[in-house]
Amino acid sequence: MIGYCRAKRLNLMSQDIALYIHFPFCRRRCSYCSFVSYQGRESDIPDYVNALEKELALRTDGQKVHSIYFGGGTPSLLSPQHIHDMLHTIHSLFAVDEASEVTLEANPSTVDEIYLTAVRKAGVNRLSLGVQSLVDGELALLGRIHTASEARDAVQFARIAGFTNLSLDLIYGLPGQTIASWREALEEVIELGPEHISLYPLTLEDDAPLRTAIQRREIPPIDPDLTADQYELAQDTLAAHGYLHYEISNWARDGYKCKHNMVYWHNLPYLGIGVAAHSYIHGHRLANTTDLDSYLNAFSHNLPPAWELDEDIEPELELSETVILGLRLSEGLCLENIRSRFGIDLLKHYGQQVDEAAGFGLLEYTDKRIRLTRQGRLLGNEVFWRFLPNKTVGADP
């Protein structure tokens, strides 16, 4: 059993949090999308913003906030005024750090110079553009509403608007993509000069329309070996251009790691507001309803809506999650941090698992740190599952 100090745990809980706002609206869903997002309901946006502000008021504990993240859906469908009002509300309800990172996810098709300037002025200081691809044919396959040219323009607009912290997303492992076309894509993105790059292999859940198309053989299937090759190429190429590979799917120039996401990977607390938003506070993992209408109707009697997920994270599970999340970072886990947070020696507590994973060449460790090897990053799951607790702890409602 972990020598765990309850007071310390609570202490952790009243520290800084990251604040996440979910915005589940899109012009049109992409063919690979499995996020919670609604198409054709933009008229509900004003009501939604009101509901968000109500939820913020009802959930706040006056905590210190050091990062704010507007995710979606397509958060760039919010008007600059909405963003301004929400940030204002947040500032009044929480103790927001002046140097907070404030991120807005944006779809290139929904932004122009004016919009981005206004949004910058409202307080957003980091922009994450969902580029996904710079090849129009691939964008069509993905069902994106923008063209490659719009994406390039969006980058320019962002710079003109004054964004100095820009992140671009790209997808690889696309049916039809080759190693050569991927190399070109990487070089183009590097050329565009973002401070931060996120790369994701195409992953299709059961309900993604693209998956049906593949099952019907309308398009070729995803090639896992090619996908692996593309990832390796990205690692080498981005390293050569001065991007630090700091997490399995994320690269950044020095000083531009995404502060908000680091909270997830360090398994620290965060509050999520809005439809389907997740939180990790007071030792519980919580989630809001995924249904927009339920959410909109929920603020009766001045009470926040009930959590759809409420999982008590016991110490053994917290340790497990800390290891699994922490290994995603290239720096891996600091053994001393584990010792002070959980009161255990990780190499002893998980000795067998560490040896097994290291035996397969997926994990490496010193007496100070433990982290995935290059091969381990590609085969992360084979490391992660070994660190699950031996019986499932934490109950779902």
Place this chain on the structure above:
Amino acid sequence: MDKSSIRNFCIIAHIDHGKSTLADRLIELTGAMRREEIREQVMDSMELERERGITIKAKAIRLDYKANDGKTYRLNLIDTPGHVDFSYEVSRTLAACEGAVLVVDASQGIQAQTLANVYLAMEHNLEIIPVLNKIDLPTAEIDRVIDEIESVLGYGPENVMHISAKTGLGVPQLLEKIVQRIPPPGGNVDSPLRALIFDSHYDSYKGVIAYLRITDGQISKGSKLRLMGQGTELEVLEVGYFAPEPCPVQTLSAGDVGYIATGLKNVAECRVGDTITSISNGAREPLLGYRPTKPMVFAGVYPTEPDDYLELREAIEKLSLNDASFTYQPESSPLLGHGFRCGFLGLLHLDIVRERLEREFFLSLVVTAPGVSFIVTKTNGQTVTMVNPGDLPLPHEIEKVEEPWVSISVITPSKFIGPLMDLIMGCGGVHKRTEYLGHSKTPGELGQRVQLEYDMPLRSMLTTFYDQLKSRSQGYASMDYEFIGYREAKLVKLDVLVNGVLVDAFSRIIPPEKAHDIGEAIVSKLKEEIPRQLFQVPLQAAVGSRIVARANIPAKRKDVLAKCYGGDVTRKRKLLEKQKEGKKKMKSIGKVEVPKEAFMSVLKLNW
């Protein structure tokens, strides 16, 4: 009742030609049961009988029939098992009768089992009453079938009764015919007791119930009896007949058919075909040569979950209480754990037993590919009989291998002769005879019906043979077979290696010329079904040290949850938990994690 008023008969027919329906009708007409009661209780297909459970089974029913001459006759209707797997049992049942009602479906005509059963009946000198059934069906081809019956069996049209068992048409006339044509039983009530056991089953209250036909003497409650073939001794707890419910009586006499409750614990102690006599004043000669049944088809039966082994053992023990021809021996396999090597009379018997184990005992089973028993003569002169491919001695120790052969009779419309002959010859069949049945002037588009006789190794019948027989003949062909002895065979053992480790459960004994194809099929299937590991996995099929087929599963390159942000943690953790659970369910073969479906699909592979 006077022996002269007794008629012991059975109904013989090909499957689905109407045996059960006719039995129902006879029972109904003689007032033994009302129509509504019939469906629940009476003689039914073998499957249903076993489903219903033991106590309701009625193998022999006594029907009291008031004939047109005013006299009341006692008709003992004895049930015969339908399938070729159980031909030994059919034979014993026939030995208990003086006559047989032969039922032929008017739209189908003579089928393989019709013939097999008729020949058996003739061997037992039974009086046969040919009956054309289902004459009410629009597809009935009465003239053609009558013609067949005459040319194949020698009964003229004037001897054939026309009935519809379903509607009852012609059945009263059949009852009259049974009384008139079938002779009363012979035998002498004053001679020492001789009774033939034609069936038995185990009842938890009364012990083994033996169904008998008494030829000489009589049996009373309390009689002390002995089985002449097996030597088992018993005391009669109860004696009676079936009406169809069991009706105890004080005494059964020569000529009669009924049952005795023996108190014995296991049907193996009281086997079909044996003759019962009294301990004091016993008979000198048994009624028939008694020959215990021999299992011909063998398979490994294992529980899917090793924890269920004890339950499987219990189930097998219970099942064998009532099935004397099913044999079992404990066995173990590195892959499958602890289980049994079971012997069956044939594939149908295997299926019935498997289904009963699964349904009545709620077991989930892994059954290896069925095989036959081989007699191996070693170079040192020793002979061994083996039923598990893993027991085959090394090639240099083998002098010769012999395998069981059967004589098979296939009846088919002539249109399909070609494809069927190809099938049988492809299985190593040796042609004996082709005979045309009937002289129909209008054979129809499928052609005249033909009987093909071949000898072939039983081994080749064990996989897809029956299904192919049916599909190549669009369902029209029927078949029957009988064991004719062992013949020398050129066979080798095909082994399968996963990551260099021999997987015993996959080994098969096959002709050497098929080694490459079968080996190829197995390694391809494994490559399809086994997920990629963290290292490369070689798959090989080998005969001795010679590799006949190989495949390779490349190592996994990528397996990682690419996105893991705040909203993903719980869901992704659950995915990892599933992954971990999945690994627990896999079997480890040479460090390779193999899902159960993978080796099940290889065990089921047919060609």
